[in-house]
Amino acid sequence: MSIFARIRRIPFWSWFWFILGALYFLLPLYATVNFSLRMERDVIGFKAYVRAFEDPEFLETFLYSNFLALMTIVASIILIVPTAYWIRLRLPEARRIVEFITLLPFVVPAIILVFGLIRIYSSPFKIPLTDITILQPLTTFEVGTDILIVAGYMVLGLPYMYRSVDTGMRTVDVRTLTEAAQSLGASWFTIITRVILPNIRAALLSGALLTFAIVVGEVTLASFLGVPAFGPYLFLLGQHRAYEPAALSFASFLLTWAAMGLIQLFTGDQQVSGAH
Amino acid sequence: MSYLSISRVTKQFGDTVVVDDFNLDVEKGEFVSFLGPSGCGKTTTLRMVAGFEIPTSGKILLDGADITDKAPNQRNVGMIFQSYALFPNMTVAQNIGFGLRVRKEPENMVKQRVEEMVSLINLEKHANKYPYQLSGGQQQRVSLARALAIHPQVLLLDEPLSALDAKIRISLRAEIRAIQKKLGITAIFVTHDQEEALSISDRIVVMNTGVMEQVGTPFEIYNFPKTRFVANFVGSLNTADAEVVDPAKGLVSMDGVQFESAEGTEGRKKGDKVKIAIRPERLSFASEQKKANVVDATIENITFLGSVVRIQVKIGNTKFNMDTFNNPFLELPGLGSKEQVTCSKEAVLVLDE
Ligand SMILES: Nc1ncnc2c1ncn2[C@@H]1O[C@H](COP(=O)(O)OP(=O)(O)O)[C@@H](O)[C@H]1O
Ligand SMILES: [Mg+2]
Numbered sequence: 001m002s003i004f005a006r007i008r009r010i011p012f013w014s015w016f017w018f019i020l021g022a023l024y025f026l027l028p029l030y031a032t033v034n035f036s037l038r039m040e041r042d043v044i045g046f047k048a049y050v051r052a053f054e055d056p057e058f059l060e061t062f063l064y065s066n067f068l069a070l071m072t073i074v075a076s077i078i079l080i081v082p083t084a085y086w087i088r089l090r091l092p093e094a095r096r097i098v099e100f101i102t103l104l105p106f107v108v109p110a111i112i113l114v115f116g117l118i119r120i121y122s123s124p125f126k127i128p129l130t131d132i133t134i135l136q137p138l139t140t141f142e143v144g145t146d147i148l149i150v151a152g153y154m155v156l157g158l159p160y161m162y163r164s165v166d167t168g169m170r171t172v173d174v175r176t177l178t179e180a181a182q183s184l185g186a187s188w189f190t191i192i193t194r195v196i197l198p199n200i201r202a203a204l205l206s207g208a209l210l211t212f213a214i215v216v217g218e219v220t221l222a223s224f225l226g227v228p229a230f231g232p233y234l235f236l237l238g239q240h241r242a243y244e245p246a247a248l249s250f251a252s253f254l255l256t257w258a259a260m261g262l263i264q265l266f267t268g269d270q271q272v273s274g275a276h
Numbered sequence: 277m278s279y280l281s282i283s284r285v286t287k288q289f290g291d292t293v294v295v296d297d298f299n300l301d302v303e304k305g306e307f308v309s310f311l312g313p314s315g316c317g318k319t320t321t322l323r324m325v326a327g328f329e330i331p332t333s334g335k336i337l338l339d340g341a342d343i344t345d346k347a348p349n350q351r352n353v354g355m356i357f358q359s360y361a362l363f364p365n366m367t368v369a370q371n372i373g374f375g376l377r378v379r380k381e382p383e384n385m386v387k388q389r390v391e392e393m394v395s396l397i398n399l400e401k402h403a404n405k406y407p408y409q410l411s412g413g414q415q416q417r418v419s420l421a422r423a424l425a426i427h428p429q430v431l432l433l434d435e436p437l438s439a440l441d442a443k444i445r446i447s448l449r450a451e452i453r454a455i456q457k458k459l460g461i462t463a464i465f466v467t468h469d470q471e472e473a474l475s476i477s478d479r480i481v482v483m484n485t486g487v488m489e490q491v492g493t494p495f496e497i498y499n500f501p502k503t504r505f506v507a508n509f510v511g512s513l514n515t516a517d518a519e520v521v522d523p524a525k526g527l528v529s530m531d532g533v534q535f536e537s538a539e540g541t542e543g544r545k546k547g548d549k550v551k552i553a554i555r556p557e558r559l560s561f562a563s564e565q566k567k568a569n570v571v572d573a574t575i576e577n578i579t580f581l582g583s584v585v586r587i588q589v590k591i592g593n594t595k596f597n598m599d600t601f602n603n604p605f606l607e608l609p610g611l612g613s614k615e616q617v618t619c620s621k622e623a624v625l626v627l628d629e
Contacts, residue, residue, distance in 0.1 A: 176361040179328055180419075182348040183355035184375030184426060198365040 029253065036246035048243035049251070057233060058248075062216075065230035068146070069215035072153040073208045076161045079154070081204075084165045085196060088174050102162040105155050110220040113155060117148055118224065145225055152221045157211035164210070168203025169196075202263075209259040217252065277340065279304040279462055280325070280430055285334030287320055294320050296486040298334070302430075305460040307453065309473040312483035313509070318466040321483075322432050325464065327351050338429055354423030356433040360415040362407040368418050369394065369403045375426035393421035396455065413444040420452065424459065431456065431463040437472065449476050470510045474498060482506045504551065504627040513553050514596040515627075520548040528552055528626060531592030536568045538621040551627045556586065558623035559598035561609075562616035569624065573617045575609050589617055 039047040052058060087094050105113075118139060125135040138144035174196060181191045197204070222229035238245040278301035287295040295317040302308050310318040323329040325336060327348035336344045343351055362371050372393050376386040394403050397417040407415050416436055423431060436452070437445040453476050456463050467473050473480050474494040482489040482497060482505070490502045501507035508515070518530040523544050526537040535552055544550065562570045573589035573596075580586075585606065587598045598617060600606070609615050 172364060173359060173361070176357050176359055177363060179326075179348070180355065180357065180361040180363075180422075181374070181378075182328075183326055183351075183353055184422070185349045185352075185378045186374075187349060187378075190378055195363055195365075199363070 029250070032246050033250050036243055036250055039243040046247075048247040052237075052244040052247045052251075055244075061228055061230040061233040064228055065216045065218075065222075068150060068153065068227075068229065069212045071146070071150045072157060072215050073211050075150060076154050076157055076207070076211060077204060080158070080161050080165055080207075081197065081200075082192065084162060084169060085174060085192065088166070088169050089178060098162070102159045105158055110152075110156060110218075111224075113152055114221045114224040117152055117221075121148055139225070145227055149221055149225050149227055149229075152225075153211070153215050153218065156218065156221070157207075157214055160210040160214070161207040164203045164207030165200060168200030171203075172199045206263040209263055213256055213259060278302060279306075279339055280464075281335075281337040282321070282325070283335050283337070285321070285324060285331045285336065287317070287324060287329060288332045294486050295324070295331075298488060300481060300488070300491065302462060302464070304462055307456055307463045307465065307476065307478045309465045309467055309477040309480045310483055311467055311470060311473040311480050311510070312489075314468055315485075316483045317486040318468075318483055319434055322434055322464060322466050325430065326353050326355050326432050352426065352429045354426065354428035354431045356416070356419050356423055356431070356436045358435040358438050360407070360412070360419045360439075362415055362419055362422070364407055367404050367406055368399060368410070371407070371418055372422045372425050374422065379426065389425055393425050396424070397421045397451075411444075412440050413448055416440065416448060417451070420455070424455070424461070429462065431461050433463065433465045435466055435468070437467075438469075445472075452476070474510070482509065484509075501625070504553075507553050507625055507627060511555055512597070513555055514559075514594075515551050515553045516594040516596075518550050518552045518626075520544045520546055520550060520626075522546065526621065526626075528624075530594065533571050533592045535571075535624050536621050537624040537626050539626075541626055544626075553625040553627055554596065554619055554623055556597040556599040557584075558619045559589075559596060559617050560600065560619070562618040568618075568621045570616050570618045573615055575611055575613050575615060578608060578611070589615070591617070 036048050037044045037046070039045070039051070083098075087098055121138040121144075122140075124133045124137050126133050136144070138148045177195055177199070178191055181195050186195070217231050217234070218229070219231040219235050223232040223235070234245065234248060237248070280300075280302040282298055282300045282302075285295060285298040286293065298321055300308070310321060312318055320329060324331050327343070327346055327350075330345060334344070335342060338351070338353075363374065366374065369390050373386045373390045376389055381389075390403075394400055397420060399414060399417060399421075402410060402414065407418070410418065416439075420436075433452070437449055440448065449472060452465075465473075465476060474497070477494055479491060479493055480497050481491050484505045490497060490506045492500075497506060497510055501510060507513055516530050518528045518535070520541055521527040521529045521534065523541045523546060526539070526541045528535050528537060528541065528550060530552060537552070571591050573591045575587060576590050576595060577588040578585065579588075580602065581599075583602055584599050585602050585608070587600065587608070589596050589598055596617075
């Protein structure tokens with residue numbers, strides 16, 4: 001059957017809703033792009049983009065946020081992969097509880113999270129029952145704050161990362177693969193690094209890209225912890241400029257799409273991706 | 277002293293006893309099947325040998341060493357799963373080499389052994405393919421090669437053929453048996469398929485609800501089932517209610533029709549309620565020379581099953597199946613006609629009710 005014949009078979013109302021939905025999504029995007037191209041009067045051009053990218057603060061905050069995203073992704077994988085693995089393998093009855101916990105970031109707003117973090121970590125660590133300080137408050141020095149914000153981002157990314165990893169583990173029968181590897185003499189470390197991880201790469205990638213998208217655009221945690229991240233920068237820019245924010249938001253749209261494309265590429269044909 | 281010895285092994289999950297007092301000695305190079313219905317504890321027993329489950333009590337010895345509590349990756353045991361369990365991210369050759377690389381064997385040794393194994397299973401052309409590019413039968417052969425590559429002391433197979441279609445199942449089971457014999461490897465094979473167990477094994481352990489019912493050669497299990505369960509589970513069987521008439525002579529009566537049995541009535545009294553059981557292929561039409569059990573029967577139905585013709589006859593008030601080999605010159609009686617059928621004394625099994 002030709003593509004046209006197939007398209008003609010789709011009922012009218014399906015088309016109607018599809019087009020309505022597409023317009024709802026595409027019109028504002030079109031308006032943004034259109035606006036971003038009109039920084040100079042009567043000329044269509046990329047001036048707003050050039051301006052936005054020229055700003056040194058743009059690059060600085062963008063790179064810093066990328067660094068935070070990378071740290072968050074690495075830490076999340078180290079924490080979540082063995083957890084999800086162990087739950088699938090030995091504690092299936094804990095699945096419900098853990099799934100509930102992973103949904104909490106959707107229910108508890110980021111603002112609550114950040115105030116909690118600040119309250120707890122803005123006082124020094126002392127050895128219990130003594131006055132000996134072992135660590136200055138995390139909020140008072142740069143590395144400390146980075147650790148704090150990465151921890152916060154891990155919480156925000158938890159639903160996406162955990163679910164991706166868990167789904168990835170469902171598609172390969174981790175339990176039987178583990179037993180096969182064990183009977184061949186493999187240790188836990190070998191099993192996780194050489195059997196489990198390579199087989200959930202697609203899932204890891206989609207979890208990582210979603211985490212990346214969250215971290216790079218995040219405003220609340222970054223501004224309350226006072227770090228020079230991309231989210232707050234974009235926010236401030238939006239309050240003082242007109243054209244550049246439009247340009248940047250379209251650019252970040254493209255970035256997101258590229259990320260989604262990558263996910264599709266790697267998850268679309270799971271078996272082939274697992275084969276390389 | 278036997279090579280693999282499972283002694284007094286019991287396994288409980290919570291309060292449920294899943295395997296109860298399991299005792300088995302397996303000789304080196306022997307092929308033993310665990311046969312029984314689903315849920316009877318075959319897999320659990322096998323997993324205790326593999327180390328994936330620890331017995332609640334009892335001991336497992338392998339070549340003289342106590343392995344009861346050893347971790348699975350410390351035992352030298354090959355395991356084959358129903359779902360093949362090949363590593364999807366590795367090629368055939370990498371799968372087969374995995375166990376050797378884990379053991380840090382030198383790379384040239386690994387390569388050589390992988391080649392050996394690949395040719396053992398006749399998949400030379402597919403060595404660089406990924407599992408998803410192979411058929412189910414090919415995948416299971418790879419998993420066999422992967423398990424054998426590490427020179428395991430015992431090969432454990434958990435329903436390895438259940439996911440395959442009928443033709444492949446039969447050819448692969450012959451191949452497994454041939455390879456096992458060629459390498460002289462000790463194997464335990466779990467199945468719920470009696471034909472599979474009968475055709476492949478040196479010995480069969482018939483299990484029911486966690487208990488061993490009978491251990492014996494396929495010949496013994498089929499021809500001399502010790503319990504009613506075994507008689508019923510292995511092969512097909514006609515059974516009927518009967519009553520002991522004369523324990524000394526082995527006479528029992530079914531709806532007034534008398535049968536003579538060669539064994540099974542000792543220790544019983546006249547009037548005891550029993551079951552008699554006769555395999556369909558042991559019944560035949562009575563010829564001129566008189567034999568022990570000749571009874572009147574009505575032909576009820578005739579079914580062609582290919583090489584066998586199944587004739588349903590009514591003896592007394594009970595319907596029996598009677599199997600006879602098909603041949604073009606077979607003269608079959610008409611439906612409803614009255615005939616005499618017979619079976620030897622040895623064919624009549626007397627079982628507890
Ligand atoms: N991990 C477990 N926890 C609780 N019950 C189990 C577990 N594994 C198996 N069982 C139970 O033990 C019984 C025997 O199982 P299994 O050995 O798999 O039987 P088979 O392989 O003969 O079909 C079944 O009733 C099963 O539900
Ligand atoms: Mg089983």
